[in-house]
Structure formats: C-alpha cells, structure tokens
Amino acid sequence: MRYIDFTSGSAKLPALEGGARFGGGFSDALLITGGKLAGTGQQGEGALAIGWVDKVEVGSHSRVVSDVLKLSPLDQEHRDLGARLVPFAGWEMPVMYDSIIAEHLAVRSECGIFDISHMGQVFVTGNSAEGWLDRHLTNNVSELEAGKAHYTFLLNEEGGVIDDLILYRLADERFLLLVNASCIQKDWAWLAERLEKGITMENESGEWAGMAVQGPKAPEIYTEVTEGRTLPSRNSVDEITYQGSRMLVCRTGYTGEDGFELFCPAGDVVRWWKGFLEAGVKPCGLGARDSLRLEMCYPLNGQDLTPCRTPIEAGLGMFVDLEKGEFVGCEVLKAQKEEGCRERLRALRLTERAAPPRPGYPVLSEDGDSLSVLTSGGLSPSLGEGIGLAYLPSNRAKIGTKVFIEMRGRKISAIVSEKPLFRK
Amino acid sequence: MTVPLALYYTRDHEWVRLDGDVVTIGITDHAQEELSDVVFVELPDFGKVEAADSVAVVESVKAASDIFAPFNGEIIEINIDLVADPSKVNTDPYEGGWIFKMRLSDLSQIDSLMGAETYTSFVS
Numbered sequence: 001m002r003y004i005d006f007t008s009g010s011a012k013l014p015a016l017e018g019g020a021r022f023g024g025g026f027s028d029a030l031l032i033t034g035g036k037l038a039g040t041g042q043q044g045e046g047a048l049a050i051g052w053v054d055k056v057e058v059g060s061h062s063r064v065v066s067d068v069l070k071l072s073p074l075d076q077e078h079r080d081l082g083a084r085l086v087p088f089a090g091w092e093m094p095v096m097y098d099s100i101i102a103e104h105l106a107v108r109s110e111c112g113i114f115d116i117s118h119m120g121q122v123f124v125t126g127n128s129a130e131g132w133l134d135r136h137l138t139n140n141v142s143e144l145e146a147g148k149a150h151y152t153f154l155l156n157e158e159g160g161v162i163d164d165l166i167l168y169r170l171a172d173e174r175f176l177l178l179v180n181a182s183c184i185q186k187d188w189a190w191l192a193e194r195l196e197k198g199i200t201m202e203n204e205s206g207e208w209a210g211m212a213v214q215g216p217k218a219p220e221i222y223t224e225v226t227e228g229r230t231l232p233s234r235n236s237v238d239e240i241t242y243q244g245s246r247m248l249v250c251r252t253g254y255t256g257e258d259g260f261e262l263f264c265p266a267g268d269v270v271r272w273w274k275g276f277l278e279a280g281v282k283p284c285g286l287g288a289r290d291s292l293r294l295e296m297c298y299p300l301n302g303q304d305l306t307p308c309r310t311p312i313e314a315g316l317g318m319f320v321d322l323e324k325g326e327f328v329g330c331e332v333l334k335a336q337k338e339e340g341c342r343e344r345l346r347a348l349r350l351t352e353r354a355a356p357p358r359p360g361y362p363v364l365s366e367d368g369d370s371l372s373v374l375t376s377g378g379l380s381p382s383l384g385e386g387i388g389l390a391y392l393p394s395n396r397a398k399i400g401t402k403v404f405i406e407m408r409g410r411k412i413s414a415i416v417s418e419k420p421l422f423r424k
Numbered sequence: 425m426t427v428p429l430a431l432y433y434t435r436d437h438e439w440v441r442l443d444g445d446v447v448t449i450g451i452t453d454h455a456q457e458e459l460s461d462v463v464f465v466e467l468p469d470f471g472k473v474e475a476a477d478s479v480a481v482v483e484s485v486k487a488a489s490d491i492f493a494p495f496n497g498e499i500i501e502i503n504i505d506l507v508a509d510p511s512k513v514n515t516d517p518y519e520g521g522w523i524f525k526m527r528l529s530d531l532s533q534i535d536s537l538m539g540a541e542t543y544t545s546f547v548s
Contacts, residue, residue, distance in 0.1 A: 084460075100485045101461045287486055353507070355464040355483040379463050379485055408466075408481070 072117040073209045073266040074273055081283055089181035091118040093286055100287035104381040107255055107292055111215035112284035113276050116261065117269065120184035121208045122177040122191070126199035129173055136194060136328055137167060138311060140321040144169045149235050149252055151319050153311050154187055155329030159336070160307040161314075163187050164299065166252055168237045176237075176248070178261075180301050194328075208248075209269035213276060214259030214292075222249075222260060225275045231260055245272075254289065256296035256420065294387060295380050295422035297347045303359055304345060304375045304389050312336040313391065314345045315419070343391040345375070347419045348403065350386035354412040357386045362406040363414075365396060371403065382422050392416070425547065426453040428518055432534060433543035434494045439518060440537060447534075449494065450522040451482060451513060454547050459484040462513040465506040468499050468524050475533070480523055482513060491523060495533040501525040 069092040072078070078085060083094035094115065096103060106112045124133065134141040139152035149168040153161050163183040168176040179187050184205050195201055213221060219231045232238045237250040248263040264272060277283065290300070299305045299314055311320050312333050322334055350357060357377035365371050377388035388405065399418055404411035427433070432440040437455035441448040456462065461484050468479040473493040480491040493499075502524045506512060513521040528534075538546060 095486065096460060099461050101463075291485070353464075355466060355481070355488065356485065 070118070072115050073269050074115045074117060077270060077273055078115065078283075083283070083285060086286070088286060089118055091181060093118060094283070096285040096287045097283045100285070100291060101381045103282060103284035103288035104291045106282040107215045107257055107284060107288065108382055109215070111213060111217040111221050111259075111281045112288065113273070113281045114212040114214070114284050114286075114289055115273075116210040116212050117208070117266070118181035119210055120177075120179040120181060120187070120203070120205040121263065122179060122184075122188065123202045123204060124175045124177065124199060125173055125202075127173050128196065129175055129199050132196055132199050133167070133175060134324060135326060136191065137165075138320040138327060138329070138333075139167070140324045141167065141169075141175075142324070146171050147232070147236055147238075149237050149250055153305075153316075153319065154190065155310070155327075155333075156190075156307055157328060158307075159310040159312075159329035159332030161301065161305040161309060161311065162190055162307060164301050164305055166250070168248070168250060170237065170239050170248075178250075182302060207266060208263045209266040210261060210263045211269065211273060211276065212253055212255075212259065212261045212289075213281060214253045214255040214257045215281075216258055218257070218259035221276065221279050221281055224279050225272075254298055255292040256298075256422065257292075291378055291381055294376055294378055294389070295382055295420065297389065297419035297421060299345070299389070300376060309345075309391070310336060310341075313341045313343055341394055343372075344394050344397050345389055346392045346397050347417050347421050348374075348388045348390060348405070348414045349383070349417045349421060350405065351402075351413045351415050354386060354410075355407055357388045357405050357407065357412070357414075359388075361388070363390045363392070364404040364406060364411060366402045366404070368404070368411070371396060374405065377405075380421065386412075386414075387421050388414075425457070425544075426518070427540045427544050427547075429540045431518065432537035432539065433546075434492075434537060435546070436492050436494075437547075438491065438494060440494055440534070441522075442531075442534060445529075445531060446500070446525055446527050447495070447497075448522050448525050449491075450517055451489075451491065452543070453517050455489070456514045456517045456521070459487060459489055460514070461485050462510045465510045465513065465523065467502040467504070467506065470499050470502070472496075472498050473526070482510075482523075493526065494537065495526065495528055496530065497526040497528040497533075499524055500527050 069087050070090055071092055078094045081097050083097045085092045086095045103112055130141050137152045137154060139150050144150055146169050149166050152167050154163045156162055163179050166178045170176055188203055222231050232251050234251050237248060240247050245264055245268040250261045252261055253259045305314055310333055320333060356379040357374055359374050359377050361374045363372040372390045372392055374388040374390050380387045397416060399416055401416040403414050405414050437452045438449055439452050462482055464483040466481040473479055474496050475493055477493045478490040479493045482489045503522050
C-alpha cells in the first residue's frame with residue numbers, strides 16, 4: 001500500500017483500508033481506492049491524502065512518499081497527548097508521551113496504560129479445536145480450563161519459535177490466540193495450512209482494539225472505571241458486555257505488575273481510554289513497555305526469540321509440556337531436554353556505571369574471548385543500571401559468571417544474574 | 425523551547441558561551457527535548473581537538489547522540505557533575521548541564537555560528 005503526495009510538502013498520512021478511515025488532523029482528503037476517485041478535499045497542511053495506488057493517473061508534480069503505516073484507533077488520543085509516534089510492526093505507535101523513565105516508574109508504583117491495539121486476535125472454534133491446538137502449540141491445552149489463559153509458543157518443525165502468544169480459552173470449544181502484531185500474517189499462514197476439518201479460524205485483528213492497564217493500582221482502577229466490577233483472577237479472562245460494549249478482560253500482562261489487558265471493538269476504545277485516563281492512569285508508550293518487560297526478563301519475539309531458537313534454549317521450558325503428546329517441534333525440544341542445549345538465554349547486569357547496553361553489543365568472556373551478542377539491552381529505570389539478555393554457551397553461563405559487554409570499543413564489566421532482574 | 429539570546433549556536437544543536445578565549449559548550453533545549461531522558465554522558469578527553477571531531481556522547485534511553493567540537497582548540501575542562509547526574513542535561517541544559525570548555529586559539533571561528541534568532545528559525 002502506498003500513498004502519493006500530490007504537493008511538494010510532505011505529509012504523514014494514515015493507512016486506508018476498506019475505504020476511508022482517517023486518523024485525526026484531516027479535514028478532507030482525496031481518496032483514490034483501486035484507481036477510482038472516491039472523495040475529494042485537502043489535508044490540513046495543504047498536502048493531499050491518498051489511499052491505495054493501483055494504476056492511477058497522477059499529475060507531474062506527484063511523488064510516492066512511502067509505505068503507509070497503520071494507525072491505531074487511539075491515534076488522535078496519542079497526538080492530543082503529545083506522544084512521540086514511531087513505526088512499529090507496520091503501525092504508527094507511541095514510543096513515549098513525556099519520558100520513558102517516568103512512564104516506567106509510574107507502572108511500577110501506581111498504574112500505567114498502553115495502547116496494544118496493534119496486537120492480533122485469531123479465534124479458533126470447533127469440538128476438535130483443543131486437540132488441534134495441542135498439536136501446534138507447546139503448552140497443555142487440554143488442561144486449560146474455560147475462562148483461563150496461558151503463555152505458549154507456536155513452533156516450526158525445528159522447534160524454533162514462530163511466535164510467542166497468549167492462548168485464552170473462552171469456552172470449551174472456543175479459543176482466542178493473542179499474537180504479536182509483527183507475526184499476524186505469519187501465524188495465520190502457518191495455522192491455515194495445517195487447519196483440519198471441523199475447526200474454524202477467524203482473523204479478527206483489525207476489529208479489536210486493546211489496552212494494557214498495568215500497575216499495583218490496576219484492580220482498583222478497573223473497579224472504579226466499571227463502577228463496581230471486579231477483575232477476574234490471575235490468568236483468567238472474562239468475556240462480557242458492559243454498557244453495550246463487548247469486552248474481553250484478561251488478568252495478564254507483559255510488565256511483571258498486576259493488571260489486565262482489555263480488548264473491545266475498535267469503535268468503542270476511545271471512551272475506555274479516556275475513562276482510564278480520567279481515573280488517573282498514566283499513558284505509557286512502547287519505550288516503557290520494553291524496559292518493564294526487560295527487567296522481568298520476558299522475551300521479545302524477533303530479538304530474544306527467533307525461528308532459530310527454541311523455548312528450551314530461552315529458559316522457558318515451563319511453558320512447554322513434553323509429556324502431553326506430539327506437537328510440531330517437540331522432537332527437537334525432547335532431545336534438548338535430555339542432552340542439554342549448547343546455548344542458554346542469560347540475564348546480565350552491568351557492574352559498572354556506563355551508557356545503556358543495547359541489542360547487538362558484543363558479549364566477551366573475562367578473558368576477552370568473543371561469546372555472544374546482546375539480544376536485548378537497556379537501562380533499567382527501577383535498578384538504575386544497565387541490563388541485557390544474551391545467549392551464552394551453556395558451559396560459560398552459570399549465575400555469577402563475569403563477562404564484558406563491549407560498548408564503543410570499551411569493555412564494560414557485567415555479571416550473569418538470576419531472572420527476573422527486578423524483584424519487588 | 426528556550427533559546428538564550430547571549431549564546432551562539434551550531435547546526436548540531438549545541439550552544440556556545442564565550443568568555444574571553446574560553447568557550448563553554450552544551451546542547452540546546454531543543455536537543456534535550458528530542459533526546460528525552462539523558463541517562464549517561466561520555467565526557468570528552470582533555471587536549472587538542474579539531475572542528476567537527478566527535479568529542480563526547482550523550483545517551484538517552486533509546487538513542488545516542490554524538491557531540492562535536494565546534495572549533496579547533498583545546499578541551500580544558502569537563503563537567504564531572506554529569507557523571508552522577510546526567511539528567512542535568514535535560515533539566516538545566518544551558519547552565520548546570522554544560523558539557524565541556526575549550527580554549528580557542530582563533531576567536532574568529534565564532535563568526536561561523538548562528539545567533540539566537542537564526543537558530544530559532546533553523547529549528548522551526
């Protein structure tokens with residue numbers, strides 16, 4: 001999908017799917033969908049906004065500007081709050097509103113809210129859905145009760161991670177897979193190819209918006225905003241209709257704090273978002289989301305998890321049930337369980353004051369041998385020191401092992417530490 | 425965005441305060457706002473530098489920004505307060521957040537810098 005700017009000025013334009021859905025800041029727009037003129041007008045700054053381009057007659061003063069980023073249904077709210085927006089998994093999302101550190105600390109001490117509308121929702125139904133899911137995901141689906149959720153992996157034939165996700169069992173025969181935004185197409189294609197008769201799969205990703213409300217005050221905030229409702233228990237999901245709005249409320253999160261993830265139809269999310277802000281919840285962006293999960297040593301798919309890494313190597317074997325029967329990738333994992341892995345994902349803390357460690361920085365042994373690179377890295381606002389994750393050779397990965405992280409030619413001391421790096 | 429009138433400015437969003445033949449250098453309010461939380465400053469080494477040498481680094485949570493010597497000269501002082509409290513670059517960019525001082529052999533190098541008004545337009 002591309003857009004064409006018919007003026008010489010540049011304009012940040014929203015993605016247009018299935019017709020006209022604009023982000024804020026546009027009074028009118030010139031829409032071209034599939035080569036047909038669908039509307040006319042002018043964007044706020046004097047540039048013209050365009051939809052898809054197939055074969056379109058364009059004036060000589062036009063130019064293709066870039067691929068379009070999808071906008072969240074909360075996009076205008078983010079802009080009104082002065083958020084800094086960045087491309088993420090094909091979406092334009094807030095990386096921060098005022099300060100990554102302040103947002104991070106607000107979640108640890110009180111309550112923060114994240115827009116997670118970019119995540120994907122795949123619904124699976126059928127009386128053989130349980131068995132089919134058990135054969136394609138690592139955690140035990142037959143033991144997952146209705147109304148409960150668990151963390152699990154979708155593996156390729158080599159046991160490598162295609163995606164990490166949360167599986168919610170909404171009813172005996174109805175499941176929701178909550179998947180990473182960057183993997184929606186990949187996961188769908190993999191599962192669709194392996195779908196069996198009697199099982200229905202629906203990709204409803206575009207229809208659902210989501211918010212993660214995280215922090216020690218999250219349960220009381222929920223009760224306040226819903227005028228009396230109580231959150232479901234840890235790792236449980238409520239499917240409800242509240243004030244005419246369908247909602248999925250899940251007591252899950254990616255920060256290590258108490259809290260919930262609330263999904264509702266995209267058209268309803270603005271009032272929920274505003275309701276939480278009115279209750280005093282601090283808006284938080286992807287920057288804080290990353291520093292919070294890194295302190296907990298939660299993996300980030302695409303960095304700490306890849307199609308070439310298994311959950312066993314990542315130290316996440318507790319989300320893999322090797323006793324439950326065959327599933328895609330289980331043979332490799334069984335062998336790793338028995339024989340051990342060559343490398344393990346380890347948590348590192350810097351032991352001297354330095355700049356923040358970053359993904360890709362080399363990790364060296366105490367003797368200066370090259371060992372690895374950081375898959376994740378950053379400053380921990382809660383600890384006040386640099387932290388990271390790296391796959392280290394298993395025989396050099398004991399807790400307490402001293403290593404160096406190479407930063408701009410300098411060797412900075414670090415130590416292999418227990419997970420999580422942050423504890424209350 | 426603050427742009428003090430008494431200072432000079434570079435295209436790399438550094439400010440320069442002149443005092444005899446010594447200049448004090450830091451980053452502007454605009455620059456610190458762009459960076460957001462400054463968590464570490466790699467201060468320069470003392471000694472002779474040439475214009476456009478990268479002499480220091482200001483690191484925020486998500487980005488690292490090189491600081492360039494605006495002139496040929498000698499770095500004679502560095503702000504060690506920034507070791508314990510790098511956030512001064514955000515909270516007090518033109519005073520407590522100063523980064524280093526240089527002695528200039530050739531003061532005419534100042535002429536190549538922008539004044540407050542020009543820098544304000546440059547940034548808009």
